[in-house]
Amino acid sequence: MRVETLLREQAARMPQATALVAGGMRLRYGDLDALSERFAASLAEQGVARGDRVMLFMDNCWEMAVAVFAVLKAGAVVCPLNPGVKAPGLAHVLGDCRPGAIVLDARHHTLLQEADPGGTLAGTRIIARAGESLPEGAVALEECLEESHRLDREAGDENDLALIIYTSGSTGRAKGVMMAHRNVDAASRLIRDYLENTPDDVVLSVLPLSFTYGLYQLLVAVRAGACLVLEKSFAFPQTVLETARAEGVTGFPLVPTIAAMLVSMKDSPAGFLPDLRYITNAAAALPPAHLASLRALFPKAEFYAMYGLTECARATFLPPGEIDRHPGSVGKALPETEAFVIGEDGVPAAAGVTGELVVRGPHVMRGYWNDPAATDAVLRALPDGRGIALHTGDLFSTDAEGYLHFVGRRDDIIKVRGEKVPPRQVEDVLQSCPGVREALVFGEPEPVLGHIVHALIIRDDDALTERAVMQFCARRLPDAMMPKKVTFRSELPRTASGKISRRLAAMEATQAL
Template structure:
């Protein structure tokens, strides 16, 4: 099924049901369908053809959702880019995929101008909320929604590309992940299935729509007939919880930083908390203290721990009933997919032996845009010699019952005094220490030890000291994995997607030294 069919089908089944709530705006499925249809017509009139790229550089607002479905209806490849990136980051995307159109909010006019100059590529500009600020050669977003133009006829199928989603670039230059309509159809169906999403759900998302985890909140909600409540960020959790209560929110996707913020909230009235049916967590596993805090706030909610990456959206999930026994596991492969741990020779690793996670299924990407070498490196055969697996580059182990445990990125594992160390394992121990709100371990080059291990820590208690942390770690970790220093901070450095950044932590520590 093509992705725009999700919306068309729901608009036919329940046209007046609320599809989207963003700030003061409320759009029904019919509204979203009609507005995106009109914008798709405008894109076609402006020369956007099937296969052309349309870059969206916007916050998580109603216009972003409209533009996503408009691009798909026009037959274009939608390229969502996080509006938190700087001009050079946007320039890389423009230079790399050469979009026909760039849709953005008026507050980004200066940045987008800088990016197009740096990229030496100037696509059609469509600007939302521009007022009198729009350049003379730009099209106002609002005008796109007033035009009624037929969409050109043409052969379209689910093998066409739907999205080009750029990776964070944490392990090199950002790569464009090619997801076909069939890939997205398969992934969204699996997610909706294990979460049990239907038209009774109201899902609140404070995740960027440019982030795979956030984008699928929209796609799954539209597919299942649920209402999606969009928030631009999670800066004011009290206010967001109030809104979630008022809207009767039943689903709440989280990342660990959001869970950490919720764990510190005080004086919350249970009468003013939403009636959550489920919560999801991705990016990293939650410390036990945060799990306990979430359970205390939302005792009826089922908590799903998941692992995913841009190249396949989701790979595994842990059923909530297993969380008590396996709090650090990310579960097993999604239904209809395979997830194996393989050794350095490409053979399936024995239980509890670390290896690389590889994934096979209909939701795995088509490859990287204009990068056949990197595509061939990560999409290759597995132990059975048949088909292609996605080689994730992530280190995992599986227990005797087949449950998977994330160890760390292969390129994050370094040697400290001759011993292999995964900073993520150190993160987990630090986060379990009483009095720790958040923590991240990182390494920097050292002429004697090879690498030096340190940690940034956000304390939750004034009693927390470096001595307490060192003692806690020494009791639970081998000596090379005990950080040499613990640097206290009020917050940890994060990427535009809200993920804690190990690279930025190392850069910050270097400046301190």
């Protein structure tokens, strides 16, 4: 099924139901369908053809949601890009995907010009969400949404590309992950099914629509006929939570940074969101201390630990009923999916043995845009003779019952005197230390030991000292895993998509030496 069909079907079935709440705007399913139809027709009138890439370069807003479905209805490919990207990253994506049109917030136009000093975008249509300030040569998005042209062509079929989502670049230059309509259709269906989403759900999302985890909140909500409450960010948590309470939010997808902010809030009593039935986490694993605090804050909500990556959206989930029996696990493979650990020989590893996670399923990407070498490196056949599998590059192990446990990225493992130190295990201890809000651990080169464990910490208590952190860790960690350096920071290094980055932390530390 093509992805835009999901919206058309819901609009026909329940046109008056609320689909989206964002920035004071409420859109019913009929509204979302009609607005995206108008915009799709406008894109076609402006020369956007089937298979063209259309970059969406906007903050979270209702127009961004409309644009996603409009581009798909026009038969084009959605290329969402986080507006927090810097000029070099933007230049790379522009040169790689070569968009036929760019839809952006007017305030980002200056950055677009900075990223394209040679003027190679001269023939590219620029559509700006302008308000009162329209960049020279751009078309106003507001006008595109008001035009009454009809879309008089077939968009294509389910094998066409639907999305090119660029990775965060946390392990190198950003790569464009290609997802066909059938891949997105499968992923959204599988996620909807295990979360048991229905039209009664109201899902709060503060995650960027340019980020896979955030985009699928929109896609799954539309598939379920649910309402999505879309917020620009979680920068003002109390305001966001007040909105969530007023809207009767039932689902709350989060990442560790949001969890850290929630558990550090002093004025949000347990049960603050009385209608909340589930919380999800699909980014980095939550520290056990934060998970315990969230369960106390939202005692009626079930918690879904999940594992996903841009290349397949989601691979595993842990049913809420198993969270106490398998602490720290991200569960098992989704239905219709295989997710298992292999050794260096490509053969499944025994329980308790660390190896690489591989994934097979209908939602695995087609490959990387314009990068066959990188595609071949991760989509490879296994000795079992059953075709290719996505090699995630992430290290996992399984317990005796086959539940998967994340160990770390292969490139993140720190070698101290020849011993392998998984950063996440150190971070879990640090984040259970009183006064620590967030922690990031990475390996810093050291001539004698090879590497030392360097911890970056955001603290809630200014009285917390490096000595106190060291003493806390000494009682809980073996010597090789002990941080040898602790640095207090006001924020942690992040990629353009907002992910905490060990690679950037290591680069900063190396430059400072």
